[in-house]
Amino acid sequence: MSIDSNLVFEIAICLSILGLLIYIIITHRNTLISKDEAYLINKELKIKLKLAENKSELLNQKNILVEEINESIFSQFFKIIQQLLLLQKAILEEHQ
Amino acid sequence: MKRKLLSLTFLLVVSFCTSQDNSKIIDSLKKIIKSKPSDSLKIKAYGDLCWYYRTISSDSAFKYGKLALKLSKKNNNKVGEAQAYNDLGILHYDLADYNEALQHYTASLKIRNTLNDTLGLAALYNKIGLVHQNTFKLDSAIFYATKALKIYESKNNTRYVSYIKSNIANIYRGLKQYKKALETHLEIAEANKSTNDNLGLTRSYNNIANAYLHLKDTIQSEVYYLKSINIAKTYNYKKELATLYNNYGGLLRDMQEYNKSLNYNIEALKIREALKDNYGITSSTLRLATLNIDLKRLNKAQNYLYSGLNLAEKYNLNELKIDAYDKMVIYYTYRKNPDSVMHYRNLFKTLNNSIYNTRITKEVAEIQEKYDTAQKEKEIQTQRAKIAEKELNLNRKNTQIIGLVVLTLSLFVLGYLLYNQQKLKNRQLQKENELKQALSKIETHNKLQEQRLRISRDLHDNIGAQLTFIISSIENLQYGFKITNDKLKDKLTNISAFTKETINELRDTIWAMNKNQITIDDLQARISNFIDKANVSATNLSFNINLDKDISKHLVFTSVKGMNIYRIIQEAVNNAIKHAKASNINVQIENIKHKVIFKIKDDGKGFNINNVDEGNGLINMKKRAADIEAEIVYKSEKEKGTKIILTLNHDH
Numbered sequence: 124m125s126i127d128s129n130l131v132f133e134i135a136i137c138l139s140i141l142g143l144l145i146y147i148i149i150t151h152r153n154t155l156i157s158k159d160e161a162y163l164i165n166k167e168l169k170i171k172l173k174l175a176e177n178k179s180e181l182l183n184q185k186n187i188l189v190e191e192i193n194e195s196i197f198s199q200f201f202k203i204i205q206q207l208l209l210l211q212k213a214i215l216e217e218h219q
Numbered sequence: 220m221k222r223k224l225l226s227l228t229f230l231l232v233v234s235f236c237t238s239q240d241n242s243k244i245i246d247s248l249k250k251i252i253k254s255k256p257s258d259s260l261k262i263k264a265y266g267d268l269c270w271y272y273r274t275i276s277s278d279s280a281f282k283y284g285k286l287a288l289k290l291s292k293k294n295n296n297k298v299g300e301a302q303a304y305n306d307l308g309i310l311h312y313d314l315a316d317y318n319e320a321l322q323h324y325t326a327s328l329k330i331r332n333t334l335n336d337t338l339g340l341a342a343l344y345n346k347i348g349l350v351h352q353n354t355f356k357l358d359s360a361i362f363y364a365t366k367a368l369k370i371y372e373s374k375n376n377t378r379y380v381s382y383i384k385s386n387i388a389n390i391y392r393g394l395k396q397y398k399k400a401l402e403t404h405l406e407i408a409e410a411n412k413s414t415n416d417n418l419g420l421t422r423s424y425n426n427i428a429n430a431y432l433h434l435k436d437t438i439q440s441e442v443y444y445l446k447s448i449n450i451a452k453t454y455n456y457k458k459e460l461a462t463l464y465n466n467y468g469g470l471l472r473d474m475q476e477y478n479k480s481l482n483y484n485i486e487a488l489k490i491r492e493a494l495k496d497n498y499g500i501t502s503s504t505l506r507l508a509t510l511n512i513d514l515k516r517l518n519k520a521q522n523y524l525y526s527g528l529n530l531a532e533k534y535n536l537n538e539l540k541i542d543a544y545d546k547m548v549i550y551y552t553y554r555k556n557p558d559s560v561m562h563y564r565n566l567f568k569t570l571n572n573s574i575y576n577t578r579i580t581k582e583v584a585e586i587q588e589k590y591d592t593a594q595k596e597k598e599i600q601t602q603r604a605k606i607a608e609k610e611l612n613l614n615r616k617n618t619q620i621i622g623l624v625v626l627t628l629s630l631f632v633l634g635y636l637l638y639n640q641q642k643l644k645n646r647q648l649q650k651e652n653e654l655k656q657a658l659s660k661i662e663t664h665n666k667l668q669e670q671r672l673r674i675s676r677d678l679h680d681n682i683g684a685q686l687t688f689i690i691s692s693i694e695n696l697q698y699g700f701k702i703t704n705d706k707l708k709d710k711l712t713n714i715s716a717f718t719k720e721t722i723n724e725l726r727d728t729i730w731a732m733n734k735n736q737i738t739i740d741d742l743q744a745r746i747s748n749f750i751d752k753a754n755v756s757a758t759n760l761s762f763n764i765n766l767d768k769d770i771s772k773h774l775v776f777t778s779v780k781g782m783n784i785y786r787i788i789q790e791a792v793n794n795a796i797k798h799a800k801a802s803n804i805n806v807q808i809e810n811i812k813h814k815v816i817f818k819i820k821d822d823g824k825g826f827n828i829n830n831v832d833e834g835n836g837l838i839n840m841k842k843r844a845a846d847i848e849a850e851i852v853y854k855s856e857k858e859k860g861t862k863i864i865l866t867l868n869h870d871h
Contacts, residue, residue, distance in 0.1 A: 129615055133618070140622065143626065147629065147632055147636060157644060161644075161647035168658060179664055179668070181778075184777050185778060188731055189675040191728070191782075192679070192725060196724070199724075200721065203686070203689060207714060
């Protein structure tokens with residue numbers, strides 16, 4: 124029984140086309156799925172980033188307040204200490 | 220519209236034509252042609268004129284037949300062309316021009332084959348059979364007649380079945396199978412009777428009479444001739460009547476009733492002359508010549524003989540030519556002219572031999588032609604098979620090429636999709652990385668900030684604790700020991716007050732730091748708290764804080780903004796108490812067109828804005844207002860109090 128090479132070739136072409144079409148469909152579906160996934164991941168990351176930015180803003184505000192208070196509190200604290208020391212000196216001088 | 224009316228008229232004419240006289244029909248058809256109908260109608264009218272002129276004037280019939288053919292060819296009207304060829308073939312047949320007739324029939328046959336016109340083909344097969352019958356090609360005649368018969372039988376056309384059978388019977392007669400011919404004719408006659416086909420019956424009776432004559436039954440033959448003549452006379456079938464007179468005349472001659480026979484033959488000749496039936500005329504002329512020889516009227520016989528011979532030669536009627544030569548031999552025998560006898564006998568022999576030789580040659584040629592045709596057909600079939608195989612291969616290759624193209628396209632599409640997918644993935648990954656990097660950077664920064672805040676908080680807690688310890692130690696000193704030194708006492712009081720102020724400042728900042736955002740309520744509560752404390756230190760003061768109804772409860776400030784607003788109000792109130800010696804301080808919070816306005820008003824001694832040196836308090840307030848992008852306005856006059864207006868924008 125001889126094998127018709129044309130027929131074999133045609134069958135091979137048909138099967139290849141069919142296989143490729145299936146692969147095209149799968150690839151297209153995968154692209155759509157990965158697009159959706161990427162969109163979700165991006166969205167989540169953006170939300171996290173926004174939250175982190177908000178937190179950063181809040182911390183900045185607090186740090187500004189800290190900077191501000193630090194500026195005055197230390198000088199005032201040392202001033203109190205200085206006055207107390209001066210007072211101590213005055214008391215000691217008076218009792219000598 | 221005009222054309223439609225003409226078509227209707229034409230149909231009416233055609234449908235009533237059977238009941239009208241031929242000349243009337245011809246006139247009607249001519250009128251139709253004059254009215255310039257459509258070409259298809261014209262072709263039909265020409266064809267019908269050809270048909271109706273057939274029995275009146277063969278020239279006119281030819282003229283209209285040719286016109287129909289020409290117009291059909293011009294319009295590519297295949298049906299009309301086939302009909303025109305058919306009609307012209309019939310006209311040639313009537314004139315015994317069998318070669319021409321056969322050519323026209325063959326042309327018509329080709330067209331009807333392409334048109335698949337079965338009934339038209341059957342009619343042509345029958346006519347071709349008749350031509351072959353008249354030219355003594357009886358095998359071919361029976362072949363075509365059988366073909367026609369099969370078609371008519373398949374179509375159940377009784378009349379034509381009878382007609383064809385009649386022809387076949389005549390062929391049997393030609394083959395000298397008279398009994399078979401007689402049986403067939405009797406059967407056909409019965410069929411004709413049952414279908415009231417008088418013309419067919421006339422012909423059948425004629426044929427039966429002929430068959431009986433061949434079987435030597437002159438009595439039955441005469442009966443059927445007379446029956447047939449009677450019907451033909453009744454229905455005026457001229458052609459058939461002429462044939463019958465001719466045939467019956469022959470019978471009478473056999474019965475040696477020469478005068479009676481002569482009369483019938485003269486009648487036959489007259490009718491045939493009227494019909495321009497050349498074969499019939501020639502045949503009747505020769506018959507009359509024979510009868511005159513029988514009656515020893517040699518002069519008359521001579522006239523008929525030469526006239527018949529001329530006609531036979533003119534129309535190339537070989538069978539009748541032989542008959543004429545034969546009669547010439549008899550005539551010249553009576554005339555005792557041996558030279559002429561010899562001459563015509565030689566002519567008779569030569570023609571007879573040539574006819575049979577020609578016939579044999581023709582048959583050989585036909586067989587050769589058939590063989591060649593078969594060979595050619597075989598070759599054509601082989602070539603066709605090869606072409607078909609090549610076409611199949613070509614189609615297959617085309618299909619394969621298309622398949623490969625589709626495959627390539629699919630590959631391209633797939634490649635593009637994969638590339639696109641990869642590109643998309645890379646882009647997404649890049650975007651994701653960028654976002655993650657930014658997030659990580661911010662989170663690191665936040666952690667650092669948190670760390671700083673934690674350290675600062677610890678430091679503040681520590682300082683707070685130390686300040687509280689200092690305050691409690693000073694208070695213990697003041698109340699535990701009786702300090703008489705006023706200077707020392709004042710010093711301790713000042714340190715205690717300053718420490719308290721410092722610790723309050725620290726608490727205010729921690730309050731602001733503990734809140735992510737400061738609402739207007741928080742601010743109001745904090746200001747009220749501060750005013751309460753101020754009230755304790757200055758008992759003669761009256762403080763009021765008013766919140767506008769339009770201010771939204773959802774109005775919020777960042778901790779820095781809230782702290783700065785609080786500090787500005789605190790500074791303003793402190794200034795009013797310490798420097799202006801005010802007895803009434805009013806804090807008003809309003810909301811006008813996306814703007815929050817804080818108004819701090821006192822009834823203190825005021826100051827001249829142009830002359831006053833801006834101390835730390837006023838500068839601080841301006842700086843804080845600038846930090847929160849707010850506008851601050853001082854309004855003050857000596858002894859008329861002070862009004863500080865802080866205006867800042869908001870989104871709510």
